[in-house]
Amino acid sequence: MKKRITVYDMAVVGLMAAMVFVSTALLKIGPIMTPAGPTQLKTGNVICLLSGLLFGGWRGGLAAGIGSALFDLSDPTFAPSAPFTLVFFFVMGALPGVISHLGGRDGLNRKWNLLGCIAGSCGYLVLHLGKSLITLLLEGSDFRAAVTACTVKFITSGINAVFAVVVAFLLAPVLRSALEQAGVMQKLRHGHGEGRRQEGTL
Numbered sequence: 001m002k003k004r005i006t007v008y009d010m011a012v013v014g015l016m017a018a019m020v021f022v023s024t025a026l027l028k029i030g031p032i033m034t035p036a037g038p039t040q041l042k043t044g045n046v047i048c049l050l051s052g053l054l055f056g057g058w059r060g061g062l063a064a065g066i067g068s069a070l071f072d073l074s075d076p077t078f079a080p081s082a083p084f085t086l087v088f089f090f091v092m093g094a095l096p097g098v099i100s101h102l103g104g105r106d107g108l109n110r111k112w113n114l115l116g117c118i119a120g121s122c123g124y125l126v127l128h129l130g131k132s133l134i135t136l137l138l139e140g141s142d143f144r145a146a147v148t149a150c151t152v153k154f155i156t157s158g159i160n161a162v163f164a165v166v167v168a169f170l171l172a173p174v175l176r177s178a179l180e181q182a183g184v185m186q187k188l189r190h191g192h193g194e195g196r197r198q199e200g201t202l
Contacts, residue, residue, distance in 0.1 A: 008187050013062045016051040020044050020067025020089075025074070041156055044068065045124075045164035046171070048089055049117050052097030053107060053172040054179065055188065064093025084131055092124035096168075107176065110169075117169050121161035129154055 024044030048068065052060025069086040072078040078085070096116035100107045107113070129150055136146035179185050 006188075008184075009059060012055050012184075012188065013059050013066070016047065016055065016060070016063035017067035017070070020047045020051070020064055021071050021074075023047050024068060024071045041160060043163075043167075044071070045092070045121070045160050046167045048093045049096050049120050049164050049168035050172060050175065052093045052095065052120060053100050053113055053116060053168060054176055055097065056101050056107075057094045057097035060097040061090040061092075061094030065090035084127075088124050088127045088131075091127060092120045095120040095123050108173065110173070113172055114165075114169050117165040121165050125157055125161050128157060 021044075023046070024042050028042035028044070044067070048060070048064035050060075051063040054060070055063070065086045065088075068089040069082045072082040072085045096113070096119065097107075099116035099119055100109065100112045102112075105112055132150050132153055133146050136149055137143065141149070176185070
């Protein structure tokens with residue numbers, strides 16, 4: 001059955017994208033200038049992972065990508081990277097949702113939630129650092145020098161990744177319970193008529 005996009009879907013994506021934007025803008029340390037370009041320590045990654053865990057793959061991916069790209073566009077330091085940010089953070093938000101909901105899973109299994117968080121953070125980390133490395137190589141940098149230049153960015157991004165995985169994994173069941181009690185999850189499921197079977201597909 002073809003999936004319909006409902007007003008609840010749009011509201012969830014918009015709300016979570018706004019939360020990603022605000023948390024990235026207000027709860028961060030940086031920008032930190034490194035030889036491989038600017039980076040920052042932020043809590044927005046937690047919201048990106050939670051978006052996927054709570055609301056499924058495509059909703060989480062869109063919320064994470066749109067919210068993060070809008071932040072980049074608001075800051076001249078990061079604005080040139082906004083198109084890449086949209087894609088990279090889509091992956092970060094989508095993977096937790098796909099993994100935690102795949103095959104009819106309801107997003108409540110702690111093992112799959114943890115694996116989803118790790119996959120989302122690692123997927124983003126690989127894309128982010130890969131882009132930095134390729135950019136330096138295209139600019140004429142020696143491979144060893146480029147790898148060395150990415151080391152500081154790897155450290156800050158790695159700290160972000162671990163922090164996001166731990167916090168999102170711990171918060172997900174608490175927030176899921178609150179959303180269930182508020183009736184939000186039921187409205188999202190009923191809006192598509194197929195219940196949990198389609199939750200989290202891209």
